[in-house]
Amino acid sequence: MAILLRKTDRVVVQGITGKYGAFHTRLCMEYGTKITAGVTPGKGGEFFENNVPIFDTLKEAKEKTDCNVALIFVPAPFAADAMVEAVDCQMDLIICITEGIPTFDMAKVKRLLFQENTRLVGPNCPGIITPGESKAGIMPGYIHKPGKVGVVSRSGTLTYEAVWQLTQLGLGQSSCVGIGGDPIHGLSIREVVELFWEDPQTEAVLIIGEIGGVEEQEAAKWIKENPKKPVAAFVAGLTAPVGKRMGHAGAIILGQSGTVAAKIEAFKEAGIKVIPSVSEIGRGVYAAIEEWKDKK
Structure with a gap:
């Protein structure tokens, strides 16, 4: 659903x-x-x-x-x-x-x-798509496939790359939510993850974060306290210089908490599978699912 x-x-x-x-x-x-x-x-x-x-x-x-x-x-x-x-x-x-x-x-x-x-x-987001049912936004519909991975992302184009990889692996998506990357926006990563937690179709979650802000850390903390489904994450902006805006208003490092390193550390501490590169997003999600099964 x-x-x-x-x-x-x-x-x-x-x-x-x-x-x-x-x-x-x-x-x-x-x-x-x-x-x-x-x-x-x-x-x-x-x-x-x-x-x-x-x-x-x-x-x-x-x-x-x-x-x-x-x-x-x-x-x-x-x-x-x-x-x-x-x-x-x-x-x-x-x-x-x-x-x-x-x-x-x-x-x-x-x-x-x-x-x-x-x-x-949103704002400044690609919107939402429920594969095979409805889409409201600018994401290309043909790359999506009904499946079991819930996707929440601060990035636009990275979302499309991740979705395509999930589709190619046959995992598909239950819902894909691009929340946008502006400093002030609507639903947060954590709030979307909470919705995925209650969705029976969603068996795993992929988080796509980026530099700036502390949303990723807040989501990681909540997931650590409420472990229920396998989660994988990719954070963009590893080489971004401090103080330089990258892409849009939210992607700017103004302190240690906004760095890729800080976000990755929070994810690892929460037991979330951290994906090292864009090309490995699909395989990273698949690995997170298999590792979760082994734990169980």
Whole structure:
């Protein structure tokens, strides 16, 4: 079963008529995602691909289509407002793909989320896919395969490489969640791992981390205290220089806790299989599963 995005979820796309929003909405529809509505102010009454109604506001879209998942492709200056609108409309899940959102804007969104039950994935993320059921985001659907490994990642492109290796080995994925790498974002690695812990289809978990922050350490600590399934991890950024931003706002080392070494140490201490290189991610997950069986 899916942990966040299900085949029955009704997705509304905020920013559906923009260049990227339109392109990726089509791909999501081709994959089988239930895109029930779009939102673009000023274009209410029109249709996307002749059958998806467009509304001026998310409130109207929800009233007319009963959508429960918001997928956001709104430009950075307005993306925080789109997230706030989705929270106000009590969407079950918000997936924000937009990158470049000011940290101050995200701080306001995060504060609002603490007061509500809505879950946020992103921003600056590839989204979520439940292989064979539904995808909401920009990940290529064809590389995924229904299976037993839950994937949670701070990186975008590394996620695709890892998924392809898992598919090639026949392990597949139960769900794949790209949480994004910005300093302030929605669901954390630990929170996604907790969801995988409760999912009967997920038999193993792959964590893809990177430099900056302490999310990996927090997840490792929780896993150590709650051992339930085999976990493998890869951390990107081994050669990154201290103080230099790499890729996006979250990938910057500002102290010893944000280094690859610190994260690897935390994973090893928690009994998590650490994968040394990108080319070995699939085999690393397979090895973690076999070692777990031997322990049992």
